[in-house]
Amino acid sequence: MDFNLSEDHSLLKDMVARFVRQKYDFETRDKIIKSDTGYSPEIWGELAELGLVAAVLPERVGGLGGTGIDIMVVMEELGRGIVVEPFLATAVLGAGLLAEESATGRGPALLDDVVAGGHLLALAHYEPGARYNADVVNAALTADGDGYSLAGAKSVVISGAQADTVIVSAKGPNGLALALVPKGAGGMSVRAFKTHDGFAAAELSFDGVAVAKDDILLEGKAAEDALGRAIARGTFALCAESLGAMESARDATLEYLRTRTQFGVPIGKFQALQHRMVDMCLEIEQARSIVLLAASKLESDEREKHLSAAKALTGRIGRMVAEEAVQMHGGIGVTWELTLAHVAKRLVMIDHYFGDTDHHLKRFQKLSNAA
Amino acid sequence: MRLDYTDEDKAFREEVRSFLAEKLPSHISKAVKAGRMPAREDYITWQRILNEKGWAVHSWPKEHGGSGFTPFQKHIFEEECVKAGAPELPPFGLNMLGPVLIAFGSEEQKAHYLPRILNCDDWWCQGYSEPGAGSDLASLKTKAVRDGDHYIVNGQKTWTTMGQYADWIFCLVRTSSAGKPQEGISFLLIDMDTPGVEMRPIITIEGGHEVNEVFFQDVKVPVENLVGEENKGWTYAKYLLQHERVGIAGVAAAKEGLKKLKRIAAETDAGDGSTLIEDPAFATRIANVELDLMAMELTNLRVLAQAQAGGAPGAESSMLKIKGSVIRQEISDLLRRAVGPYALPFMPELELPGANEEPIGPDGANAFAGHYFNRRKYSIYGGSNEIQRNIISKMILGL
Numbered sequence: 001m002d003f004n005l006s007e008d009h010s011l012l013k014d015m016v017a018r019f020v021r022q023k024y025d026f027e028t029r030d031k032i033i034k035s036d037t038g039y040s041p042e043i044w045g046e047l048a049e050l051g052l053v054a055a056v057l058p059e060r061v062g063g064l065g066g067t068g069i070d071i072m073v074v075m076e077e078l079g080r081g082i083v084v085e086p087f088l089a090t091a092v093l094g095a096g097l098l099a100e101e102s103a104t105g106r107g108p109a110l111l112d113d114v115v116a117g118g119h120l121l122a123l124a125h126y127e128p129g130a131r132y133n134a135d136v137v138n139a140a141l142t143a144d145g146d147g148y149s150l151a152g153a154k155s156v157v158i159s160g161a162q163a164d165t166v167i168v169s170a171k172g173p174n175g176l177a178l179a180l181v182p183k184g185a186g187g188m189s190v191r192a193f194k195t196h197d198g199f200a201a202a203e204l205s206f207d208g209v210a211v212a213k214d215d216i217l218l219e220g221k222a223a224e225d226a227l228g229r230a231i232a233r234g235t236f237a238l239c240a241e242s243l244g245a246m247e248s249a250r251d252a253t254l255e256y257l258r259t260r261t262q263f264g265v266p267i268g269k270f271q272a273l274q275h276r277m278v279d280m281c282l283e284i285e286q287a288r289s290i291v292l293l294a295a296s297k298l299e300s301d302e303r304e305k306h307l308s309a310a311k312a313l314t315g316r317i318g319r320m321v322a323e324e325a326v327q328m329h330g331g332i333g334v335t336w337e338l339t340l341a342h343v344a345k346r347l348v349m350i351d352h353y354f355g356d357t358d359h360h361l362k363r364f365q366k367l368s369n370a371a
Numbered sequence: 372m373r374l375d376y377t378d379e380d381k382a383f384r385e386e387v388r389s390f391l392a393e394k395l396p397s398h399i400s401k402a403v404k405a406g407r408m409p410a411r412e413d414y415i416t417w418q419r420i421l422n423e424k425g426w427a428v429h430s431w432p433k434e435h436g437g438s439g440f441t442p443f444q445k446h447i448f449e450e451e452c453v454k455a456g457a458p459e460l461p462p463f464g465l466n467m468l469g470p471v472l473i474a475f476g477s478e479e480q481k482a483h484y485l486p487r488i489l490n491c492d493d494w495w496c497q498g499y500s501e502p503g504a505g506s507d508l509a510s511l512k513t514k515a516v517r518d519g520d521h522y523i524v525n526g527q528k529t530w531t532t533m534g535q536y537a538d539w540i541f542c543l544v545r546t547s548s549a550g551k552p553q554e555g556i557s558f559l560l561i562d563m564d565t566p567g568v569e570m571r572p573i574i575t576i577e578g579g580h581e582v583n584e585v586f587f588q589d590v591k592v593p594v595e596n597l598v599g600e601e602n603k604g605w606t607y608a609k610y611l612l613q614h615e616r617v618g619i620a621g622v623a624a625a626k627e628g629l630k631k632l633k634r635i636a637a638e639t640d641a642g643d644g645s646t647l648i649e650d651p652a653f654a655t656r657i658a659n660v661e662l663d664l665m666a667m668e669l670t671n672l673r674v675l676a677q678a679q680a681g682g683a684p685g686a687e688s689s690m691l692k693i694k695g696s697v698i699r700q701e702i703s704d705l706l707r708r709a710v711g712p713y714a715l716p717f718m719p720e721l722e723l724p725g726a727n728e729e730p731i732g733p734d735g736a737n738a739f740a741g742h743y744f745n746r747r748k749y750s751i752y753g754g755s756n757e758i759q760r761n762i763i764s765k766m767i768l769g770l
Contacts, residue, residue: 001373001374001375001376001377001380001443001672001675001676001679002372002373002676003372003374003672003673003676004372005372006372009372069372254768254770257770258769258770268768268770269770271761274760274761274764274768274770275757275760275764277764277768277770278693278760278763278764278768279760281690281763281767281768282690282693282694282763285670285673285690286663286666286667286670286694287666288670289665289666289667289668289669289670289673290662290665290666290669292372292374292669292673293374293665293666293669295372296372296374296375309662309665312658312662313662313663313666316659316662361655361658361659361662362655362658364658364661364662365654365655365657365658368658368661369633369637369648369654
């Protein structure tokens with residue numbers, strides 16, 4: 001058993017950490033989240049140039065690994081810096097699907113451009129009213145001439161308006177299909193919005209969007225398996241990201257306890273706050289453990305149980321860390337100008353992607369009791 | 372990064388398993404699995420079997436009779452012991468006094484006491500806490516006054532676990548009142564048969580007898596029974612407490628408890644034809660503690676990996692103590708709830724060795740409420756969880 005990062009992983013971690021520290025300060029991020037695009041094309045280009053997209057792709061397609069630990073190392077550091085660049089949507093979800101072994105059509109050829117930072121992706125899967133149920137697919141592809149016509153709606157699609165290509169799940173003549181829909185396609189309407197945690201998302205609806213045979217990335221069982229893997233990787237990435245955000249909240253709070261003076265002493269001298277701080281640190285260690293465990297099981301047949309365990313526990317602990325950090329900061333903790341406030345928001349809102357604590361706790365029960 | 376055991380560790384686990392299958396007496400494992408306290412002679416029997424194999428203690432260097440296990444091997448060994456229903460050996464001689472003697476004792480003390488500890492020829496108990504010195508241990512008042520070749524000891528110790536079985540007690544006593552309270556403490560070994568030593572049972576909340584009070588009235592203790600230097604006892608005591616907290620997470624025991632809980636919940640009718648494990652409220656509580664335990668098992672392994680790499684057990688063990696105690700208490704709460712009204716009968720006689728009276732309600736149910744009350748001790752002993760938080764705050768967070 002060895003819990004140390006390999007040299008390659010340490011280098012990757014340091015590189016991302018340094019980049020985030022140097023290029024992603026509060027003002028920069030604040031401008032980005034208030035901008036129309038919702039991300040910085042310049043920073044995204046630099047991240048791609050550093051090889052970050054490649055880092056989470058398998059070697060088969062020219063990536064650098066794409067294992068659980070690769071994802072964890074990158075996401076943890078992006079989480080520390082509450083980076084809102086479209087990494088999850090484009091690299092983890094989108095590029096992961098383009099890189100699937102059984103992918104067909106024109107999709108795989110997009111990969112080079114995606115890896116180079118020139119092409120953004122989004123996965124449009126969850127539907128209005130389906131809440132966190134990934135099995136609901138009412139969007140439909142019907143035969144139309146040489147190709148298909150796509151009809152349906154997708155809800156809270158991260159990067160949905162930014163993406164150059166949206167990967168849409170739909171029921172087709174051959175079962176589940178993942179279809180590529182380019183930005184601005186006729187018949188696709190986009191209602192763009194920002195999220196509380198600073199990301200850009202959209203409601204998408206499709207009304208007779210033309211989909212060529214060549215646009216079909218995956219079909220049938222291959223599409224189901226690939227979608228399952230994509231959601232698993234996305235879920236795991238969020239767990240790792242939240243761990244990084246928790247550590248950032250912890251460091252900020254610890255620093256505050258050491259420097260903020262009241263009644264003539266640093267407030268960290270008060271036992272009431274010391275014990276709260278200890279409990280926060282303890283839970284963060286637990287979060288790290290469950291994320292490590294999920295990383296090690298990402299390619300195994302116990303994947304889903306461990307993912308639900310990780311999502312449920314990091315969700316529970318993330319909320320606790322967010323609330324405790326804000327509480328210990330006092331009034332300043334509830335102001336926009338404090339970085340920690342945005343970390344706290346990310347920690348709380350991260351629970352709303354791919355199933356929250358309750359959803360995954362229930363799912364974990366089923367998977368664990370069946371084992 | 373590699374989260375699985377090495378082939379050597381896996382082979383070691385097999386070795387431990389077959390050893391336990393062959394050597395652990397079934398009457399002992401049966402009692403342990405039923406949650407009963409084994410009899411004194413059962414502990415001694417098991418310790419001697421282990422000692423013959425060289426596996427009685429892991430915290431000692433090999434030249435003194437330690438097993439030489441790596442931290443991971445120790446963990447595997449303990450896990451298999453719990454699974455097999457082996458009694459947890461009393462730690463007082465093996466894991467508390469032993470390391471102190473090895474580090475600070477004289478050559479004569481080591482030569483005399485260590486082999487006797489290993490073979491359980493002497494049963495030791497711990498004389499630390501006093502009625503007025505609990506979390507604030509350094510305020511202890513039991514006095515030892517030098518009188519020629521002897522110390523004369525007067526005072527009282529309390530919470531003396533398994534003291535009713537003990538032949539000897541190691542005590543912290545006050546030999547000076549000058550300076551800070553920590554500076555006047557000495558570490559003394561006292562024969563329980565010495566005139567003036569008196570033991571009285573403390574009956575704990577559930578009705579059991581694990582702990583005692585020990586009274587000392589003009590007890591004559593030879594000066595050669597002093598460990599290390601006079602007035603340096605606090606240093607030795609802190610050293611001991613560090614060893615005491617190792618393994619305190621109780622991961623293996625918690626895992627067995629959870630397994631039992633899930634089995635009972637799956638077998639228990641919720642009263643409406645469904646089983647308890649299908650009850651959303653109950654199942655949610657099980658799932659939550661299961662998550663905490665999954666994470667803690669890995670946290671424990673992470674701490675072990677640090678130890679394996681040569682790190683000393685530090686304040687991290689305080690983290691494990693807090694989390695481990697709370698998880699085990701939660702499991703004991705759920706076990707009590709799982710059996711519903713059959714948690715109520717108070718029939719401690721059913722838990723005594725050799726009891727054969729028919730229980731009321733499902734098998735094992737009789738013990739659960741008692742265990743629940745007894746397990747409140749987990750977050751109190753070995754330095755209360757609040758004291759552990761103080762330690763972490765100071766040692767890790769630097770607050």
